[in-house]
Amino acid sequence: xxxxxxxxxxxxxxxxxxxxxxxxxxxxxxxxxxxxxxxxxxxxxxxxxxxxxxxxxxxxxxxxxxxxxxxxxxxxxxxxxxxxxxxxxxxxxxxxxxxxxxxxxxxxxxxxxxxxxxxxxxxxxxxxxxxxxxxxxxxxxxxxxxxxxxxxxxxxxxxxxxxxxxxxxxxxxxxxxxxxxxxxxxxxxxxxxxxxxxxxxxxxxxxxxxxxxxxxxxxxxxxxxxxxxxxxxxxxxxxxxxxxxxxxxxxxxxxxxxxxxxxxxxxxxxxxxxxxxxxxxxxxxxxxxxxxxxxxxxxxxxxxxxxxxxxxxxxxxxxxxxxxxxxxxxxxxxxxxxxxxxxxxxxxxxxxxxxxxxxxxxxxxxxxxxxxxxxxxxxxxxxxxxx
Numbered sequence: 001x002x003x004x005x006x007x008x009x010x011x012x013x014x015x016x017x018x019x020x021x022x023x024x025x026x027x028x029x030x031x032x033x034x035x036x037x038x039x040x041x042x043x044x045x046x047x048x049x050x051x052x053x054x055x056x057x058x059x060x061x062x063x064x065x066x067x068x069x070x071x072x073x074x075x076x077x078x079x080x081x082x083x084x085x086x087x088x089x090x091x092x093x094x095x096x097x098x099x100x101x102x103x104x105x106x107x108x109x110x111x112x113x114x115x116x117x118x119x120x121x122x123x124x125x126x127x128x129x130x131x132x133x134x135x136x137x138x139x140x141x142x143x144x145x146x147x148x149x150x151x152x153x154x155x156x157x158x159x160x161x162x163x164x165x166x167x168x169x170x171x172x173x174x175x176x177x178x179x180x181x182x183x184x185x186x187x188x189x190x191x192x193x194x195x196x197x198x199x200x201x202x203x204x205x206x207x208x209x210x211x212x213x214x215x216x217x218x219x220x221x222x223x224x225x226x227x228x229x230x231x232x233x234x235x236x237x238x239x240x241x242x243x244x245x246x247x248x249x250x251x252x253x254x255x256x257x258x259x260x261x262x263x264x265x266x267x268x269x270x271x272x273x274x275x276x277x278x279x280x281x282x283x284x285x286x287x288x289x290x291x292x293x294x295x296x297x298x299x300x301x302x303x304x305x306x307x308x309x310x311x312x313x314x315x316x317x318x319x320x321x322x323x324x325x326x327x328x329x330x331x332x333x334x335x336x337x338x339x340x341x342x343x344x345x346x347x348x349x350x351x352x353x354x355x356x357x358x359x360x361x362x363x364x365x366x367x368x369x370x371x372x373x374x375x376x377x378x379x380x381x382x383x384x385x386x387x
Contacts, residue, residue, distance in 0.1 A: 025293065026081075028041070049297060062096070073106065090125040090127075103126065106130070106261055138187060185235065200252045202235055275296065281309075315330070327360040
């Protein structure tokens, strides 16, 4: 059944571009730290997943009739898609949406997979950005994380991409790994520099429930808060020295090679997510497909989220970005008349080295990004004093 929106909302958003996220939930082996939804890649399940994905693309293309300027294949492991399957999805996107000429189309890949056949299909159909899950170059850390690749695999993957003329590449790093120290982290940072890629994402390991790492966490030499903080600040400094701009809490780019699709999330822009567990933000509504492959394949049911959007999300997303929280935009959007308490708080945070305040904009420093959750709570408390 089509979604129904007020005429004013439709008029405001109809000409704006969309992003599309495709969740490819297949994994050969679950990483020990991962709590994202995934499923074994049996041929029957894959075929039915592709069929439902194509139906959902047709559904949302008909309902939105909007141009698309970013597409992102995440997972799971998108590089496990067979060339025919990848082609069907990419063709389905182009048949049902108007893709802009400058669209960014990203695929996450595992460096242990065969990229040659994958790229033979991906590149001619417009894939122009690749995100590689490197995580670390230290063999003991890769083994602990359950990764099925080596650094040589990463080097070969990047070499293949460069040879085929694709240089918009991102690699992932992980901080705060059990038993990690500055020496091990520097080995991974230096390795990332040696790849000559314009984008690095760096994530702090979080031990999630219902993961293998959680079950054995008491036996691990977990990094404490001080070690994690030191590693984060060290990494930020080293990346800055090598010309990377720290544009989001976990993301760094050279030559403005930002992830345009992920910027869409952080800027509160619209996107359609397709696949089990995929989320969407469309026409001031937020909804998702349940994390259930059987339900996705059978019905393609979506569930509306009651608590999406609003003041708290706006503040949180803006402060993730180096651009920061524009207090004038905040006041206009949420009808806030008095920002004096916010300015007083920002001055205190600035004196503590946690933010910069310029032209009524609060921008977190590297140190501030480490404690962004507590800063967000303080800011929301200052706002609520005037509501």
